[in-house]
Amino acid sequence: MSNCVLTPALKKTAVVVSAEDVWKSYDDETIQVLNGVDFEARAGQTVALCGPSGCGKSTLLHLLGGLDHPTRGRVTVNGKPVGDGQGSLHLLRHEVGFVFQLHNLIADLTLEENCLIPTVAAGTSRSVALERLRQLTERTGLTHRLKHRIQKLSGGERQRTALCRALMNRPRILLADEPTGSLDERTSRQIFDLLLELVATEGITLIMATHDHGLAQKCDRLVEMRDGRICESSLT
Amino acid sequence: MIFLKLILTNLGRHRIRTLISVAGIAFSVAAMLTVVTILQGAVGMFSGLLSADSQILVFERNVSDLFFSSVPDAAVKDIQGWSMVQHANPVLFGVVSSLDHPIITCFGVTPEDARIHDAAWLAGTRSEFGTGANQVVLGERAAEFLNAKVGSKVSIGHGVFSVIGIIRTKNGFEDGGVFMPLRSAQNFFHKEGTSSVLTVKLKSRNDQAAFKSQVKQRYPALIALQDQEFDRSYSQFRILKATAWAVGACGLLLGGLGVANTMIMSVFTRIREIAILRVNGFSNGQIAAMIFGESGVVSLIGTVAGLLIGAAAIVALKLIPALHGYVDADIQPLVVVAVVFLACLTGIAGGLYPAFYAMRIRAVEALRFE
Numbered sequence: 001m002s003n004c005v006l007t008p009a010l011k012k013t014a015v016v017v018s019a020e021d022v023w024k025s026y027d028d029e030t031i032q033v034l035n036g037v038d039f040e041a042r043a044g045q046t047v048a049l050c051g052p053s054g055c056g057k058s059t060l061l062h063l064l065g066g067l068d069h070p071t072r073g074r075v076t077v078n079g080k081p082v083g084d085g086q087g088s089l090h091l092l093r094h095e096v097g098f099v100f101q102l103h104n105l106i107a108d109l110t111l112e113e114n115c116l117i118p119t120v121a122a123g124t125s126r127s128v129a130l131e132r133l134r135q136l137t138e139r140t141g142l143t144h145r146l147k148h149r150i151q152k153l154s155g156g157e158r159q160r161t162a163l164c165r166a167l168m169n170r171p172r173i174l175l176a177d178e179p180t181g182s183l184d185e186r187t188s189r190q191i192f193d194l195l196l197e198l199v200a201t202e203g204i205t206l207i208m209a210t211h212d213h214g215l216a217q218k219c220d221r222l223v224e225m226r227d228g229r230i231c232e233s234s235l236t
Numbered sequence: 237m238i239f240l241k242l243i244l245t246n247l248g249r250h251r252i253r254t255l256i257s258v259a260g261i262a263f264s265v266a267a268m269l270t271v272v273t274i275l276q277g278a279v280g281m282f283s284g285l286l287s288a289d290s291q292i293l294v295f296e297r298n299v300s301d302l303f304f305s306s307v308p309d310a311a312v313k314d315i316q317g318w319s320m321v322q323h324a325n326p327v328l329f330g331v332v333s334s335l336d337h338p339i340i341t342c343f344g345v346t347p348e349d350a351r352i353h354d355a356a357w358l359a360g361t362r363s364e365f366g367t368g369a370n371q372v373v374l375g376e377r378a379a380e381f382l383n384a385k386v387g388s389k390v391s392i393g394h395g396v397f398s399v400i401g402i403i404r405t406k407n408g409f410e411d412g413g414v415f416m417p418l419r420s421a422q423n424f425f426h427k428e429g430t431s432s433v434l435t436v437k438l439k440s441r442n443d444q445a446a447f448k449s450q451v452k453q454r455y456p457a458l459i460a461l462q463d464q465e466f467d468r469s470y471s472q473f474r475i476l477k478a479t480a481w482a483v484g485a486c487g488l489l490l491g492g493l494g495v496a497n498t499m500i501m502s503v504f505t506r507i508r509e510i511a512i513l514r515v516n517g518f519s520n521g522q523i524a525a526m527i528f529g530e531s532g533v534v535s536l537i538g539t540v541a542g543l544l545i546g547a548a549a550i551v552a553l554k555l556i557p558a559l560h561g562y563v564d565a566d567i568q569p570l571v572v573v574a575v576v577f578l579a580c581l582t583g584i585a586g587g588l589y590p591a592f593y594a595m596r597i598r599a600v601e602a603l604r605f606e
Contacts, residue, residue, distance in 0.1 A: 121517030
């Protein structure tokens with residue numbers, strides 16, 4: 001992999017997600033978003049994807065999580081190619097968690113109900129799901145908000161809720177698209193520290209798109225994208 | 237639990253829209269239940285009127301309506317003499333009008349006919365029936381609306397008749413009718429020598445096939461049908477039943493369109509939410525189940541409400557004095573089952589396109605949707 005830079009410790013861990021010569025275009029190739037991206041991330045690694053708006057960060061995240069499919073090239077998660085149908089479904093239910101810039105929670109449901117949605121999709125038993133939710137809300141400081149509707153939560157609480165939801169099914173990979181982009185600087189740093197702490201504790205691979213170089217510096221690796229290509233990859 | 241919450245939450249977001257859909261299904265179900273029950277009751281009543289104390293009806297083959305049927309007196313006399321026949325009573329149906337009452341059913345019968353024989357005589361005596369000219373017996377309701385009692389003179393059609401008795405029967409049509417001796421009725425309706433039908437009771441039910449065969453052989457212009465066969469095959473009954481179900485089905489179709497409209501709006505207004513569910517691992521099946529769940533809840537509540545409204549309407553109709561005896565509206569379990577089945581089908585059909593649309597929502601595109 002041309003863009004892979006590793007610390008000695010990470011060299012020993014397995015590749016969990018990779019993209020090989022991935023191209024993505026829309027509208028019959030009139031809009032070219034990714035132009036032959038090679039990328040990989042190892043177990044437990046935290047990777048920041050940086051670059052200007054429209055450079056393809058979000059598209060790459062969507063491809064890595066199976067939400068979209070490359071026009072050309074290959075994406076694998078845990079050695080298996082990401083495809084349509086059941087494969088994608090398994091990926092979204094068990095291997096990948098998503099956090100977005102807008103929290104994307106269902107406003108009319110409570111924090112607890114929002115977080116239980118992925119477990120309903122995956123068919124997890126309610127008792128197991130509630131125990132997992134208890135652990136996560138304790139660690140994110142949301143226990144007292146469990147029965148509150150999303151409308152009653154602050155921006156930071158909503159993003160922490162979205163983080164809890166993404167981790168409910170114990171995914172091995174967390175894909176975060178500007179997770180602190182809609183928050184003020186102080187809350188943004190708090191949420192990001194929490195994010196790093198959670199992925200470190202659970203051994204999760206984090207791939208995060210961000211404009212904030214300050215946050216990106218806290219990741220193991222920083223990948224710069226421009227015009228649908230990875231132009232630079234470095235250790236932080 | 238969360239799944240159900242998702243369904244109910246969404247219905248609760250747009251309460252008025254949901255209520256309108258529920259009302260659409262409810263009124264459709266109520267209309268179907270009421271119309272079908274009342275028409276089935278009417279058919280049952282008319283069928284009972286024909287089959288009073290008989291098993292078989294003999295009438296003219298290929299007539300569209302029994303009012304146009306002619307059974308010759310010679311055939312009546314012959315059949316009455318057959319060894320397998322216990323009794324055979326000719327009946328002539330006619331429709332006459334009176335002041336303020338454009339339609340009065342008139343029955344030309346013999347004194348032995350069950351209608352006269354088994355009725356409760358509220359006034360007058362059975363033995364007087366057929367003893368004089370221009371005499372009639374009135375059903376209880378006919379006596380009411382003609383404001384007549386025994387001894388009164390009533391104008392019916394082009395004639396004036398003396399009322400010699402007032403009777404109460406179990407049948408609303410008969411209670412609203414006028415009974416004349418058969419010969420008088422034949423003269424009055426210019427149908428001398430004929431009856432509309434011959435109602436036959438056999439000594440043994442085992443002879444039914446032989447009887448029908450004998451009628452066919454001796455009187456090719458006539459047909460003999462068992463009461464149940466008649467109910468199934470009489471075109472007027474079939475038209476009535478088909479009309480009732482068609483009217484009800486049209487109502488349900490409209491209700492179904494209401495559900496479909498609500499569900500389509502529901503999907504359109506939460507494309508982003510469906511995308512969130514997709515990102516969190518919801519399959520096509522789970523998305524579709526959620527949409528069908530919503531349309532199912534609307535249909536279920538609408539159906540229950542509709543059954544209650546329909547039942548209340550039927551009870552109310554039965555309580556109206558003017559309709560007493562005319563509305564034999566006992567709700568048949570089979571009708572309820574059929575209505576519920578059709579309502580469920582409507583709910584599913586209403587959710588089909590919205591579910592299909594929701595299943596095609598792509599998370600990546602929908603998450604950009606504002």
